[in-house]
Amino acid sequence: xxxRFFRKFAFKRQHLSELWFMAPFRHMLHDHxxxxxxxxxxxxxxxxxLFISILxxxxxxxxxxxxxxxxxxxxxxxxxxxxxxxPLTMGPTYYxxxxxxxxxxxxxxxxxxxxxxxxxVTHTFVTIWQPMLLGCxxxxxxxxxxxxxxxxxxxxxxxxxxKTRKRNQRRDxxx
Numbered sequence: 001x002x003x004r005f006f007r008k009f010a011f012k013r014q015h016l017s018e019l020w021f022m023a024p025f026r027h028m029l030h031d032h033x034x035x036x037x038x039x040x041x042x043x044x045x046x047x048x049x050l051f052i053s054i055l056x057x058x059x060x061x062x063x064x065x066x067x068x069x070x071x072x073x074x075x076x077x078x079x080x081x082x083x084x085x086x087p088l089t090m091g092p093t094y095y096x097x098x099x100x101x102x103x104x105x106x107x108x109x110x111x112x113x114x115x116x117x118x119x120x121v122t123h124t125f126v127t128i129w130q131p132m133l134l135g136c137x138x139x140x141x142x143x144x145x146x147x148x149x150x151x152x153x154x155x156x157x158x159x160x161x162x163k164t165r166k167r168n169q170r171r172d173x174x175x
Contacts, residue, residue: 033072039155045073047148049081054140056094056125056132060085081147090114093139098128101135 033041045068052064060082068078085093091114102109112124125132 031072034069034075036074039152039159041072041074042077043148043152043155044071045075045078046081046151047144048073049078050084050147051140051144052078053082053085054093054097054136054143056097056136084143084147094132094136097135097139098132099135100138101131101133104134104138105131107131 049064061079064078068075
């Protein structure tokens, strides 16, 4: 079941390698681990994408694709997993991460509103970046670990169910 599910969303590497901006990476795109739907490449890619999605920097999909290329895990899964933290969940996630980082660093509380503008980055983010970044790294690590364990357990359970079903079908045919 997991392979069939992820195969629906898989990119075709031949199509991707023909794109002009992928020219510097063409020699790297032939590795089957980057595109194959296997538990050993999909589960870490999912965790990587979840971790990157929590970081307060732009370019999540690009960053996760490049890190997936470096770690030799599934690129499309890593890129798509970054959408777990979407524009609707960014505000509460970053606020929670800031509060967590602030309590760990024991810094005074500064109230802020999350805005996606250059003025917010130059005036507000400059004053809160340390606790926010620490909180984002911790929250991202926890979310990635939970995502890794849950997807790995689901994948293993699905394989176990599939094998049990096949074994029972074979046994029923023999009887």
